[in-house]
Amino acid sequence: MTTLLRETLDHSSIYMPTPARIVAVEQFTELEKWFHLELPSGFTIAHQPGQFVEVSVLGIGEAPISICSSPARSNGAFELCVRRVGKLTEALHRLEPGSMIGVRGPFGHGFPIDRFQGKDIVFVAGGLGLAPLRSLITEVLDERGKYGRVALLYGARTPKDFLFPDDLKSWAERGDIECHVTVDRPTDGWDGNVGVITTLLPKIDFPARNTIATVVGPPVMYKFVLQDLLAKGVAEGNIWLSFERQMKCGVGKCGHCQMHHIYTCQTGPVLSYAEVKDLEEALS
């Protein structure tokens, strides 16, 4: 008998996490670490790519972090890629394998992967945006035959800031996913692309009509990527974006993540451009 992690919420308090063990940690960059976590036996996370969990360090607090592992491969274990950027993530970065944290979730709506079958897919990742997309990319590549052409466009600040180096290498080698990377600022020895992520879009020549674009990155990136995707002719309902907001409770109660009538933690964090284009605050 397995229990879905999210079912625990309704048993006692929707705000009380379940303990999870850190089984491995890898330092990706100066600011980003990868955590491999294990739920208590009998629990499974059963998430959609693009969903997030609320991560607790007891005594410090809680923060929403998107799951970066593939659902099919997750089971009782799952992975997070965490940037050290606030109080909670600083505490998390200090933890060693064997340490315990708390998790609640998964929450919200992820990428509607069932609707991607037979389509060409462009993954557009800016910086840490690769983390939630890696969950989707792995899922898509595991069942590669279901999809049309697949491409990853990935931008980082400098060559030192690339996340998931092993994955990037294996994706580049497998040949059935077009990979283009770029950096804002090159360092010595970098002979790849330099420039913002939109400079990679012209490299993709998929017919727009059958193209799905999934876009995750810093807020500033969205406006420019959207402009170019729409100009290319990608349908508004086929552009999927993940929204970052202060999703404090994860259950649509605390109000912090509300944009217009949408609680990002419930209806989002992944929403189509068609759903948000008239919401003035969403992309400002």
Add this chain to the structure above:
Amino acid sequence: MRILPKHLLQAWVERLRVDHRVVAPRESHGQYIFDEITSADELVLDYHSSVLPPKKYFLPPREDLFTFNAKTMEMSPVIEEIQPTVIMALHTCDLHAIQLLDRIQGTGHVDQHYQARRRKTTLVSIECMEPCMAQAFCKSLGTLSVPEQFDVHLTDLGDRYAVDVGSDAGEALIRGMGFFWKPSDADYDRFNEVMAGKWPNFDYRLDCDVTDLPNLLGASHDSALWDEIGERCLSCGQCTKVCPTCYCFDVVDEIDLKLEKGKRVRVWDSCLLEKFAVVAGGHDFRNSRANRLRHRFMRKGKYQLEAYGLLGCVGCGRCALSCPAHITPIATLNTLNERRQASPGESA
């Protein structure tokens, strides 16, 4: 309908106190607050408004969510089992507000902390006969009469109350008590006379119809008015504290000096406060007082309706009364309406 003679009111409340905590409006420093009463003669049914709305009995300003031991990872939920409670003399605006809170806390994952308090509480409301204050606009918002869901509702007929029962929990406060009479023809006549007589005492304070409010706000997103009142707003969050439908909260951990035993606590928060929509890394999705103020108005008159099917404002006027910058919903909404009419099609 039943009839409760006024001279039996105290006896009824004393009887309720046998097996309930009874909460009612009470005078405090020239204002009214909801507080537990220790004797039926403290009961005040005729009051203008309370400083804080009764939401504090379901969502306390500060409450423990769970306790933990950070070393052993043991956690234990804190679901407060309150004694059966009766809240007396709620105005219908506050009743409408509780209906909205019920819907929000019961949508999706049910908030057990709210639910535990709410299901042990029975609400006794009272029909308003006169406007309570100049800042209220209940008639415009349709909250001057009892909502669909209520427990017990009183209407003052002079020397007696008409008593309507709307739920099983309400019936349980009435049945077998011996204080309630069957209404006579004269009681029905008096009731209808009183109800018809009260409406002219209240004015429509908004220049637009309540059904038009979402359209008005939708058309006013880029209005210059937000900047104008944003200039005056102090971002103090007072309006949200006194609001009967505001429920947003912050969560903090507290831990002992050994960094072992602690608890996670939620406290009232406010979308008017500076850090409310800031994400880790510092990006602020509502980085000006104007934006935050606009968000609050939009939420009250548009967003909550779209999300939950009920308006987020009940017209109680508490925010206007408590705002140190004298920002009021009546003036704000009427100004938006005026400007829309002055330049239709354009942003107000």
